């Protein structure tokens with residue numbers, strides 16, 4: 268599904284954040300991306316989303332070279348990807364269900380349909396009964412589930428997560444990883460960035476390890 272060929276990225280005026288990365292993520296797989304703070308994990312995810320541009324090399328998504336896409340073509344790429352953040356990024360003045368429906372509204376869905384699909388997505392993460400609450404009335408673990416429901420509401424082929432358990436204790440973190448495993452079993456390709464090696468050490472999943480911008 269995703270292929271990196273000799274990909275490099277340097278931010279303006281900085282040292283290279285990623286250098287010479289080559290790897291393949293097969294469709295339907297679940298992979299962890301790990302490495303110390305500053306190793307380049309977020310940068311790698313941003314390259315896949317087209318939020319940052321590589322300085323060298325090629326990235327393919329389902330056979331399309333995304334390193335060549337114009338900014339007008341990027342929304343088509345992003346519709347096939349869901350992104351989960353460490354800090355949830357929920358709108359505080361909108362209900363949980365409105366937050367989850369938002370990507371569909373932006374994509375042009377009728378509000379009634381968007382609401383229906385958002386409820387179904389909340390059901391999948393076990394939060395349907397909290398649909399009309401404000402995010403602030405939910406615990407951190409629940410807010411993370413809302414973020415996940417929003418990331419999968421449009422049924423993306425690829426689900427990316429950047430430190431999705433960074434603010435949670437160990438039990439909640441394992442619950443959240445279980446949720447990702449469920450989406451993976453349903454057919455989504457999943458890539459999770461985490462610096463927490465303890466959390467994933469017993470997971471029998473492939474792992475990409477970044478060290479100062481290089482794959483180990």
Ligand SMILES: Nc1ncnc2c1ncn2[C@@H]1O[C@H](COP(=O)(O)OP(=O)(O)OP(=O)(O)O)[C@@H](O)[C@H]1O
Pocket residue numbers: 278279281283284302303304305306307308309310311462
């Ligand atoms: N927008 C930016 N402008 C300049 N340098 C950046 C920018 N974003 C990241 N960097 C630098 O690129 C390198 C990789 O950062 P990145 O955030 O990808 O690492 P990370 O592994 O995700 O770290 P963390 O776990 O702390 O989020 C670091 O040296 C960082 O300072």
